Amino acid sequence: MTNISISPFMDEIKQAEPSRKFSMPHFTSFKGYEDPNRHLKHCRSAMVLYRNNDALMCKIFATTLQGEAQDWFHTLPPRSIWNFDDLSLVFIKEYSSYSSIKKKSDHLFNVKKNVKESLRDYVKRFKAEKAKIVGCDDSIAKAAFQKGLLADHSLFGEMIMKEDLTLVNSFALADKHAIWDEAR
Known part of the structure; x- marks a missing residue:
């Protein structure tokens, strides 16, 4: 059984707070069986104004995960995610079998x-x-x-x-x- 109170984020990410002017963009949820690259692009596009804020990108991305994907997220080792690139890498690695094959x-x-x-x-x-x-x-x-x-x-x-x-x-x-x- 996984303890969901233990975050996979480093302390710097966990403790970071969004600015008061932050407004949550609309996201489609990722449940674990969609194309992870497409979901990552969607999140990056929606968060374009905040792309230089790794902590916010990580926290917001985690909220887009639902169901099995949310369960997977909570199995990540504590303090294993240092930045959004780390999170993106483990996410793509986990769900790469669902990537769309680009056709010509x-x-x-x-x-x-x-x-x-x-x-x-x-x-x-x-x-x-x-x-x-x-x-x-x-x-x-x-x-x-x-x-x-x-x-x-x-x-x-x-x-x-x-x-x-x-x-x-x-x-x-x-x-x-x-x-x-x-x-x-």
Whole structure:
């Protein structure tokens, strides 16, 4: 059983008080199964005005942890955290298995329409995968979308004939084909 009255912070952090002008920013909670890098970036962004105050950064960060993450925090050895960098390092180390794997535009070439999948469902799934890619190149996405179609699908043939299609136009064309497919 862990004694939660024993803090993992050094005495300097424990004893530091926020200024009277400090106003608590809004934070999303970290429960232990989200991307730790994303949570750390969120906290750093919200605390940008106080980033030079390690004690405050540590104390505020600790309040963003809930559930299993809060339990983990209280298992840290007493006086083991000297600054926010220390806290960030042990936090990332503990939760690194939940980090998002950064995908690139070419990942979309792995998204293929299944034979029994409706065109509408394929488009929905493709868009969801595209949304996970930061800075996705639309020309690569359009090529991957087309390549993911079955070669005998009427949309595939029409997309080949219209080489100047944008990704948005390709999705609009797919919507028309989905309506035709559903009418059959």
